[in-house]
Amino acid sequence: MTAAQMTARRAGPLRGVVRAPGDKSISHRALIFGALAKGVTEVEGLLEGEDVKRSAAAMAAFGATVERVGEGRWRVEGHGRFSEPADIIDCGNAGTGARLIMGAAAGFDLRATFTGDSSLRGRPMNRVLNPLGEMGATWLCREGGRLPLTLKGGGLKHISYTVPVPSAQVKSAVLLAGLHAEGGVEVIELEATRDHTERMLRAFGAEVLVTEDGPRRRIVLPGGQALSGAHVRVPGDPSSAAFPLVAALITPGSEVTVQGMLLNELRIGLLDTLGEMGADLSVTNVREEGGETVADVTARYSALTGVEVPPERAPSMIDEYPILAVAAAFADGPTVMRGIGEMRVKESDRIALMAAGLSACGVGVEEGADSLTVVGAVRANHGVAGGARVTTHGDHRIAMSHLILGLASDHAVAVDEPGMIATSFPGFLDLMRGLGAEVEA
Ligand code: S3P
Numbered sequence: 001m002t003a004a005q006m007t008a009r010r011a012g013p014l015r016g017v018v019r020a021p022g023d024k025s026i027s028h029r030a031l032i033f034g035a036l037a038k039g040v041t042e043v044e045g046l047l048e049g050e051d052v053k054r055s056a057a058a059m060a061a062f063g064a065t066v067e068r069v070g071e072g073r074w075r076v077e078g079h080g081r082f083s084e085p086a087d088i089i090d091c092g093n094a095g096t097g098a099r100l101i102m103g104a105a106a107g108f109d110l111r112a113t114f115t116g117d118s119s120l121r122g123r124p125m126n127r128v129l130n131p132l133g134e135m136g137a138t139w140l141c142r143e144g145g146r147l148p149l150t151l152k153g154g155g156l157k158h159i160s161y162t163v164p165v166p167s168a169q170v171k172s173a174v175l176l177a178g179l180h181a182e183g184g185v186e187v188i189e190l191e192a193t194r195d196h197t198e199r200m201l202r203a204f205g206a207e208v209l210v211t212e213d214g215p216r217r218r219i220v221l222p223g224g225q226a227l228s229g230a231h232v233r234v235p236g237d238p239s240s241a242a243f244p245l246v247a248a249l250i251t252p253g254s255e256v257t258v259q260g261m262l263l264n265e266l267r268i269g270l271l272d273t274l275g276e277m278g279a280d281l282s283v284t285n286v287r288e289e290g291g292e293t294v295a296d297v298t299a300r301y302s303a304l305t306g307v308e309v310p311p312e313r314a315p316s317m318i319d320e321y322p323i324l325a326v327a328a329a330f331a332d333g334p335t336v337m338r339g340i341g342e343m344r345v346k347e348s349d350r351i352a353l354m355a356a357g358l359s360a361c362g363v364g365v366e367e368g369a370d371s372l373t374v375v376g377a378v379r380a381n382h383g384v385a386g387g388a389r390v391t392t393h394g395d396h397r398i399a400m401s402h403l404i405l406g407l408a409s410d411h412a413v414a415v416d417e418p419g420m421i422a423t424s425f426p427g428f429l430d431l432m433r434g435l436g437a438e439v440e441a
Helices: 024-036 050-061 095-106 126-135 168-178 196-203 238-250 269-276 311-316 318-329 341-345 350-360 396-408 418-423 428-434
Strands: 005-009 015-019 038-044 065-070 073-079 111-115 138-142 146-152 160-163 185-189 209-213 216-221 231-233 255-262 280-289 292-300 334-338 364-368 371-375 413-416 438-440
Touching: 005 396, 005 418, 015 428, 024 038, 024 050, 024 065, 024 073, 024 095, 024 168, 024 196, 024 231, 050 065, 050 095, 050 418, 095 111, 095 126, 095 146, 095 168, 126 138, 126 168, 160 168, 168 185, 168 196, 168 216, 238 255, 238 269, 238 292, 238 318, 238 396, 238 428, 269 280, 269 311, 269 318, 311 318, 318 334, 318 341, 318 350, 318 371, 318 396, 341 350, 350 364, 350 371, 350 396, 396 413, 396 418, 396 428, 396 438, 428 438
Parallel strands: 015 255, 038 231, 160 185
Antiparallel strands: 005 413, 005 438, 038 073, 065 073, 111 146, 138 146, 185 216, 209 216, 255 292, 280 292, 334 371, 364 371
């Protein structure tokens, strides 16, 4: 039985050295690429969270052989093509899984029906359906481009697509479809987003041409290319590492090191922002692993100051604003986050839920259409009260963010639906307890 709530309360300092779980974005991609490729792909350090397990099951349904061969070690044997699945593909809570797999499946002459949990069924799919439709895919779906939907792929043609919102999921869906489009595909993004798909295309043997003009990127995937199986070593997820690191920054006397964290420059906007807030962070043992830069990151308790986060930084920390808002609650002065409208279409409306949760915990917040301002407790001249039971709408990052808040607030903080944490960070409770946190399930 899963617990109905989880509660975090203030205890002693947090201390220790931990490893972040495997990166969620790279884990989904490793399985999808493995299934699209010809031959065997071996994956090490795969995130064994609920979202990624859904992608593993989906790849098996499309005809790949997918096996777990050890802890975090998976073997995928692909045949260079997807076959028509016999049943509905249920992507659970995973927007990344759903959108990337739809892109990959669109390249083949098959019909596939996709669904997900109530959160995923409420999220916009038009952003991927529009370009896939321009390429020649067709579909039948609920009003407003929502799941469940049935996609019919095959016979795709080349397009040059400018992604209208900064979204690595949309970019990736178009590139994956482009692998089987006559003449390939060109994708233009006006703001650079995480580039794991481009990197993995190369690692699986495809040619991808990327030209940069300031933040704008033009990505050309020439047609007629086949992928061959590869070895993927998944680095630690910076979006998960953010929770123990911020916990250390706001809990007096703490020092926490997260080993093997991905330092891809398109993923580390949070570290830059925390640095500007005065966080005592050190990055050591920087190394290259599996085509990505990784390092060990240490955070020590710090006196933080509120900052204005540059809006152009949003794509490089889009999943980290909830935990940044928690750090901001303990800072001196306001922290202003603008240009974050995309947060409203994540697993939940994260601007609304962070504003509601923080204000229930006594933190001053101001919510705008695409902004959030958090008034730090130091300037307000009192601590963070806490003492609330926060509604998470089943959003893992809303749950973890408020539990971290509870570790440093005056009264305990509880969250509902804690089982959803397992979508991205199944070991969260054990890892935090191992550092000395008092969290009750
Ligand atoms: C992801 C891209 C981001 C991010 C998500 C993972 C990816 O979504 O929020 O958690 O793996 O490509 P968007 O592309 O919608 O910004």
